[in-house]
Amino acid sequence: MRKIAIVGFKGGIGKTTTCVNLGDALARRGHRVLLIDTDTQANLAISLGITGFKKSLSDVLVRKATAEECIVPARKNLDLLPSNLGLFKAQQRMVLEMAREEIFEELFVGLNSYDYHLIDCAPSLSLLTINSVVYVDEVFIPVSMELLATSGAQQFMNYLKDIARTLGQTAQIRLLIPTMYDPRRRVSKQVINLLQDLGPRITKPIRVDTQLSEAPGYGKTIYEYAPRSRGAIDYARLTEVVANMPPMSTNTKPKPANGHRKKGEDK
Ligand SMILES: Nc1ncnc2c1ncn2[C@@H]1O[C@H](COP(=O)(O)OP(=O)(O)OP(=O)(O)O)[C@@H](O)[C@H]1O
Ligand SMILES: [Mg+2]
Numbered sequence: 001m002r003k004i005a006i007v008g009f010k011g012g013i014g015k016t017t018t019c020v021n022l023g024d025a026l027a028r029r030g031h032r033v034l035l036i037d038t039d040t041q042a043n044l045a046i047s048l049g050i051t052g053f054k055k056s057l058s059d060v061l062v063r064k065a066t067a068e069e070c071i072v073p074a075r076k077n078l079d080l081l082p083s084n085l086g087l088f089k090a091q092q093r094m095v096l097e098m099a100r101e102e103i104f105e106e107l108f109v110g111l112n113s114y115d116y117h118l119i120d121c122a123p124s125l126s127l128l129t130i131n132s133v134v135y136v137d138e139v140f141i142p143v144s145m146e147l148l149a150t151s152g153a154q155q156f157m158n159y160l161k162d163i164a165r166t167l168g169q170t171a172q173i174r175l176l177i178p179t180m181y182d183p184r185r186r187v188s189k190q191v192i193n194l195l196q197d198l199g200p201r202i203t204k205p206i207r208v209d210t211q212l213s214e215a216p217g218y219g220k221t222i223y224e225y226a227p228r229s230r231g232a233i234d235y236a237r238l239t240e241v242v243a244n245m246p247p248m249s250t251n252t253k254p255k256p257a258n259g260h261r262k263k264g265e266d267k
Helices: 015-028 043-047 057-061 086-097 103-107 127-135 147-167 186-196 210-218 230-243
Strands: 002-006 033-037 072-075 078-081 116-120 138-144 172-179
Touching: 002 015, 002 127, 015 033, 015 043, 015 078, 015 116, 015 138, 015 172, 015 210, 015 230, 033 043, 043 210, 057 086, 057 103, 086 127, 103 127, 127 147, 138 147, 147 172, 147 186, 172 186, 172 230, 210 230
Parallel strands: 002 116, 002 138, 033 078, 033 116, 138 172
Antiparallel strands: 072 078
């Protein structure tokens, strides 16, 4: 199983859009995919048109439900572990009562029947974001075409290094994904140039496409809303890259220095 977090400190850079459409595209290729929403905005459920679910990640955090009990089927091969506003309170409790960075490993132990876990993160440095990057092996950072977004990506990379120093382990940043790319705007090229210096692999950009921004309003993925759109084509190309990436070797993710966890260490 591949465990991937889609992260970034900056808001509105395409994290949720990438999670939904990459997830749906992988599911359409026959992979079993679980999307996990760790953002109180609950945008994954909204984007997929899912309402009326009774349990969510907040119930898992406060041990009122198991993660398996909260899974909602979203599409063929695509399930969702949703979030809701209650996640904010649950997170506060988590800080006060446990303040632990590796709790997802325990909570998600029954969710290993998938080929992919894709985690949509909030644009903040919360305990949930820390848990996400400690839980996963791979991190993808979308970067929208603004100069500030490149600093956000850089800050996140530094932050991951700090986590690695503190906890002795961290995920690897495997992809920087340029989003909302508009070739007519000079800043798009500037941002791509700046990304070259950061180190991780940069994918071909996801172009700006109003249909990508309209689809969540109808609770549809881009493959349901506009399958021939630029957005659908670009996310299909990204999916091809992701599906064909060589698996992480077990020694790519360093072992914890201080005895923090280690069950399920490799996939
Ligand atoms: N390639 C694109 N072209 C046009 N609009 C896009 C594109 N990608 C995302 N959007 C739109 O931009 C907005 C922000 O995208 P999204 O919600 O995916 O960002 P985010 O990083 O998850 O935001 P947040 O930090 O608030 O969670 C949304 O309205 C989305 O529909
Ligand atoms: Mg989001």
